[in-house]
Amino acid sequence: MQCSPDFEPRNRNMKRSFLRGHDENYLITIDYGSDTDIDMDWTPISETPNTVGGPSVGSQEAEPGVTIKDNAGGSTNDDSEQPSSDRPDLMVSLASSDKSPETRTHDMEDDDTEGVPTIIEKKFLAEKIVNLKTPSERVNFIKTTVSESLPASLNDLQQDHLDRLARAWAFKTVAKYQKCARRMSFFLDKEKQYLDGYFVLPKNFFPSERTKRRRVEELEKSLSPEDPGDLVHAVSRTLNKHGHPEAARIIKKSLSPSKQQVILDSLSKPSTTPTPYTAEEALSLILDLGLTQTQYQRLREGANQHGCPLYPSYHEVQKCKISSRPPADELCVTESSASIPLNSLLQHTASRIVNMQNSVLLQIFASQHICEIKATLICSWGFDGSSGQSRYKQKSSTSFDDSSIFATTLTPIRLTAANGTVIWNNSSPQSIRFCRPLHLQYIKESQEKILNEQKYVEDQIAVLDPIEVFVDLGKTITINFDLRFTVIDGKVLSAICGVKSSMCCPICEAKPSTFNSIENIGKGLFTPKPGRLNHGISPLHAWIRLLELCLHIAYRLDIQKWQARGPVLQASVKKRKEEIQQLLLKEMGLRVDFPNNTGSGTSNDGNTARRAFRNYEEFAKLTGLDVEFVRRLWVILVALTCQLPLNADKFGEYCFNVVQYYLTLYQWFPMPASMHKILIHGKDIINSSIIPLGCLGEEGGESRNKMYKSDRLRHSRKISRTATMTDIFNRAMDTSDPLLSSLHLDKRARYRKQLALPQEVLHMLECPSVPTTQEFGDDDQQVEPDENSLDYENEIELENEVTYYRSNSNKSNKASRVPLPCPATGIPKVQYIPLENQLVSLNLDRPP
Incomplete structure (x- = not known):
């Protein structure tokens, strides 16, 4: 298209059409003064310097290019900007801009725009954006690709600058692609020099501290150091002018002494970016809380609506479920x-x-x-x-x-x-x-x-x-x-041992008439049958059976006979039973010996037994039993439920003393088989087990x-x-x-009771050897139980007791912990903490 120098376009659309078909013999400079007044200068190409728009080195025919200049005449980026309708203050010059790499480097040095090289090649960007449909898609692709390659995140001003650079480069590249009839091979061959190299950013894109100081040097000289309000006012106005009202408000508030500390505190706080759950963690949470699929999805939707995508999709949770099951x-x-x-x-x-x-x-x-x-x-x-x-x-x-x-x-x-x-x-x-x-x-x-x-x-x-x-x-x-x-429980043990009567001992098959004679212990009458010591002690049922033993003795204290024969004795036992039931229900909140609604069993369960023996003084007072006898039974039950190794000889010696004490008090009541199994065969059962008896229980x-x-x-x-x-x-x-x-094992452990072990139980433990250089004091020492310790009060067994607490939570002697040597990887470490009470417990660190 040939145009005379006196041609004047009437509007912007005509101007743009004219620019696309300009005469290559002239350099056209357009000044956007307003929408109606357009000043155009015509300068022959031969009169322009090569550094501005001369033909490229080694090329036969120069292609028109775009160079954006501001009103001051400074160039921001050669070969990278296009005319923009929202920037009327820019000067746009069209000239040949396909220069060699050496020429382009020289131009950038002259314009003070030394580029920051990235791993993004121009050829790569061109091949991608020419296939995109809309200009916004092209610009967004360039911005995303370049931003990912930068070492630091961009602020708003840099984002705007990059948007203009990407828009100009995309406009020019697509125009060249269209001139090549949209043929990629022809486009890559013809524009080889244009697509050579990397997409570069101007030197002032990431200004250094020295550059920043040089820019504000004149402003610092003009402002009085005694009045910082002028500087703050100038910065606020500038931020508001460029569309950053929030930043302007923060700058104004920074002068207030009451707001300065608030701002400093917020800056010193670490960022709290939410970490999403993994599929395994989400499934564990579902199982811990007993959530259904609908409940989990509603929980996930609520978190997503509040901008906190914590939970993975239920589809991922279902995949995790498959891995938690056998084929x-x-x-x-x-x-x-x-x-x-x-x-x-x-x-x-x-x-x-x-x-x-x-x-x-x-x-x-x-x-x-x-x-x-x-x-x-x-x-x-x-x-x-x-x-x-x-x-x-x-x-x-x-x-x-x-x-x-x-x-x-x-x-x-x-x-x-x-x-x-x-x-x-x-x-x-x-x-x-x-x-x-x-x-x-x-x-x-x-x-x-x-x-x-x-x-x-x-x-x-x-x-x-x-x-x-x-x-x-x-x-x-x-x-x-x-x-x-x-x-297993006692019924199963009797069945697999072939003992027909539940009153006989399933281990030695002794009859109840022989249980209350100490002389029979040394005569071999209570010798265990082969293979019957490998079935554990059934700690849970031991609590229940010894509770029933105490209750049955208490019902018969008035008559002091094992069997209540005749209506008079039976009425006496029935009356005392009702009195004890009401007293325990009123004073301790315990329901004992009441039939269940299901028609089988009674209200005697593990939680009832543990609460009764834990408060042995009150329990003995209400039932009329000997306090020391009830306390000794409690010590034995705690030792059996404790998940720490016991010394069989010490445990057997303590049980033998309990047998003697029992016979001095209640000789008239034959010892039941469950009590005989614990007191007589407990030592042998401990010796036959390589795992603490508390770990082999039936509570689970x-x-x-x-x-x-x-x-x-x-x-x-x-x-x-x-x-x-x-x-x-x-x-x-x-x-x-x-x-x-x-x-989430540690979280669940927080809701379990942590109770100190009695001193007698500690003497029965097989503790590791203590270093001789460490002194632990007298017997009035106690170990503070930790939330991860293996306590003997496992409240998962039944659901009717939901009140959890931690006793002996004195933290005063926390610094006196002395870790003992760990013999092997994963073995729990035992720690002693001397306290002022007369109880001592053990704190176990969880294995890795």
């Missing part, structure tokens, strides 16, 4: 039962523990310079029946009673290497969160069923093979299994029975009995996963 194809489900092979359950449990303790295993590999570890996973297992389940109105192909459930469970206790190193130790072995289901059946508990289930599990134990778990590159751990049949299995009822109600599908049974089993598998259960 689904190995699960066998019917309308009334669900089971999984023991080998699959152990393999999955062991792999999850190894995954959780990966860092510990890598330390062992590095310290011992080995590539393979042989270890043993100790577990406890057993079964128990529970009545009082809900009866559902669902179709069934076979008739069965779903009001009773018979559950076989397994609990991992400890993973130990062959050299004695403890790799993992379950710090809450009596929690339902580690009690894994093996076989669930809706059937009544009977002796026949007990024996059949024992054979069913023992047959699988006999064919167990070691498993090999991959830890790291070239490093594996081979795990064997040691299963202890201890999650008893508590899990309550969970089956609630899971069936809230977390299962009711479309069919098979679907319901599948959901109950999977829910139990999720809530008992070792990895998930360990995530």
Whole structure:
């Protein structure tokens, strides 16, 4: 298009059309004075210097370019800006701008715009933006790509500057692409020199401190140092003018002495950027709180609406659920039962523990310079029946009673290497969160069923093979299994031992008539039968049975006879029983010997027994029993429930003294089999167990029975009995996963009671050797229990007691802790803290 120098465009649209078809023989300079007045200067190309618009070095024909100049004549960036309708104060010159790299560098040096090179090539940007449809998409792509390559984040002014640079470069690049008929190969070949190099930013894009001082030097000279208000006023006006009213308000407030400290405090506080939950943490939270899918999604939506995306999608949580269960194809489900092979359950449990303790295993590999570890996973297992389940109105192909459930469970206790190193130790072995289901059946508990289930599990134990778990590159751990049949009660023990009468001892088969004779101890009458010391002590039922012993003695104190025969004696016993029941209910809030609403069992449970023995003085006063006798029973029960190793000889000696004391007081009341088992055979049972008896209890299995009822109600599908049974089993598998259960273990431990151990129990413990250089003082010392300690008061067993507290919380002697040497990795450390009371307890640090 050929245009004469006297041509004047009438409006902006004509002006832009004219610019796109300008005469290449002239340099056209347009001054945007206003929308109506447009001044144009025509200068022949031959009269312009090469540094402004001359033809490029080595090119046959120069292409028109764009250079943005401000009113002062300074150039901001050659080859990078375009005419802008919102900047009428700019001078736009069109000339040839396709210079060689050397020429471009020379121009930038002349214009004081030394570029900051990045990893973004012009060719890369051009290939991307020419395929985008709208100008805004092109500009946003350039801004995002360049911003990610910069070492620091940009402020608002720099963002605006980068927006103008990106808009100009995108406008020019697309124009060149269109002139090449939108052919990429032709465009890359023709504009090779234009696309050579990197996208650069002007030197003043990140001004140095020296540059900033030079800019404000004149302003500092003009303002009086005694009056900083002028400077603040000037800065505020400038910020308001450029669209930053919030920053202007902050600058004004900074002069107020009352606001200065507030601003300084807010700057000194660390940033609190929320960290989202991982899928495992979210699933652990769901299981801890018992949330349904709908409840979790509403919780997630509420957090997202408040701009706090903490929770992952439920789809990710479902994926995590699959990893917390053994393979689904190995699960066998019917309308009334669900089971999984023991080998699959152990393999999955062991792999999850190894995954959780990966860092510990890598330390062992590095310290011992080995590539393979042989270890043993100790577990406890057993079964128990529970009545009082809900009866559902669902179709069934076979008739069965779903009001009773018979559950076989397994609990991992400890993973130990062959050299004695403890790799993992379950710090809450009596929690339902580690009690894994093996076989669930809706059937009544009977002796026949007990024996059949024992054979069913023992047959699988006999064919167990070691498993090999991959830890790291070239490093594996081979795990064997040691299963202890201890999650049982007295009824199951009598059934598997073949003892027909519950009044006889299941271990030595002695009769009640021989229990109250000390002379029989040395005659071999109470010798244990082979294999009957490996079933633990059943600590939970020990609390209940000894509570019933105290109550039955208290009912008969007036007659002092074991059997109340005749209407007179029976009426006396009945009257005293009612009096004691009312006194305990009124003074201590305990309901004892009241029948349950389900028609089976009484109100005597673990929580009732623990509360009664904990307040032994008041309990003995209300029942008329000897205070010292009740206190000694409490000491024995605490020792059995304690999850610390006991010295068998010291425990046996203490129990023998209790037997003598009992016979001096209540010789007329024959010792029950449960008490005989504890006092006579407790020492032998401790010697036969490599794990503390408190870790091998049955509380987890008893508590899990309550969970089956609630899971069936809230977390299962009711479309069919098979679907319901599948959901109950999977829910139990999720809530008992070792990895998930360990995530929030410390938080759950805060709500458990932390009580000090009696002094007599401390004397029975197998404590590590104390350094001789450390003095611990006299017996009037106490250890402050920690929130992570393994207390004997596990309140997960029943749901009717929800008041939790911590006793002996004196922090005054916290500095006197003396850590004892840890014999192996993962073994709990014992710490003593001397206090002023007459009780001493132990504080256990959790293993890694």
